[in-house]
Amino acid sequence: MPMTNPTAAMLVIGDEILSGRTRDSNMHYLAQELSRAGFNLTEVRMIPDRPDAIVAAVRKLSISHDHLFTSGGIGPTHDDITADSVARAMGVSIAVRADARALLQAHYDRSGQELNEARLRMARIPEGAVLIDNPVSAAPGFSLGNVHVMAGVPMVFQAMVASLLPTLTGGTPLVSQTWRVMRGEGEIAGPLARMAADFPEVSIGSYPFQRDGVYGANVVVRGADPAQVGAAMIRLAGLFPA
């Protein structure tokens, strides 16, 4: 595994995720995008809308990873406390910023709505942050150091990821290939373990399935070097002919 790729962590913020009311989809989306861009996502945490929990997790994960991506809690309501908590975690001040305010003013002018006090909260940006464009609903995300703060609504989150990722320096995208074996995992485990020892540069995962009473496993080979992944696939095809 290419451990020289930049590492990433994600923080999913929201009571509604932990209560089971809402099924998070941002984690899976970001995981796929990060893999493609050559970042190693090595930890995800999901926590409630509580300032202390956010501050502690942001501090911990921003120190231990090259990048931290957050989703949730940057809307206009009283439970949207992410921006203020991130500012506190990073030890900087936060206030309504002119450029963020202008983005919101233009958006609400176009739709004939009022930029009231609640909506203006979405222009609160920590000192020193860089805005992340939100082409869906204007209210921006922001990057503060290596912490990238984005919305929880999936359509907005995805648009922000599309704005942000090209601005970050990724690594070598992993090559991934899958070999399907129509035998129970317990039968292929021994040969797979020996093979994994022979190919230390790639990661070999086994994902069992059962369909119509037939057992099988998808064996996934992942690595940075296409030649190594290819050699492992040839070994797999020899061990478990199709």
Place this chain on the structure above:
Amino acid sequence: MPMTNPTAAMLVIGDEILSGRTRDSNMHYLAQELSRAGFNLTEVRMIPDRPDAIVAAVRKLSISHDHLFTSGGIGPTHDDITADSVARAMGVSIAVRADARALLQAHYDRSGQELNEARLRMARIPEGAVLIDNPVSAAPGFSLGNVHVMAGVPMVFQAMVASLLPTLTGGTPLVSQTWRVMRGEGEIAGPLARMAADFPEVSIGSYPFQRDGVYGANVVVRGADPAQVGAAMIRLAGLFPA
């Protein structure tokens, strides 16, 4: 919020989740089941199949919560290292146990398959653990102290949760009611914040949506006391008539 309910954390273990290859569904399932049974799920972590990562997370989360539930990494292949890592985290030994072995032997005898060395790994149980029944594919999960170790395959995970949860002492299930408001979140945020201050015993969340160009929000009131939740719903109906 009834903070006297038992607290719970979850640990989702698996490279395939973090790489984006597989979309986890166990977290959402467990979150719903825990809410119903009166547990407060306050943290979820997703980590790779790495012994050090598992040991550190199990230690941290088992100390800081009443219960820790894990999913993933208890199959027969070389990347299934959860049981050994949990034993190490809790400072106990691990070996093939007679009762777990008998469960597997009976299962493979029925299906005419061999209980080989790889499959026998699934009978490795930490010292002092209590088995969790697996009516789907026999290989058991286990509870070691307050750590409940279950499979990653969703069908098996769900069966294990069904076996386990009735044996744990839960708390007061939260009552949850939703009021739909067909106005943008930014317009209702002010009144909602004042209302949240008036009802400190309940949690009030606002979840915006957009459908066919119309903005709205589902306002969710959650609490342990049905009377308090009811009173909050009456206030909501007054503030934002249907």
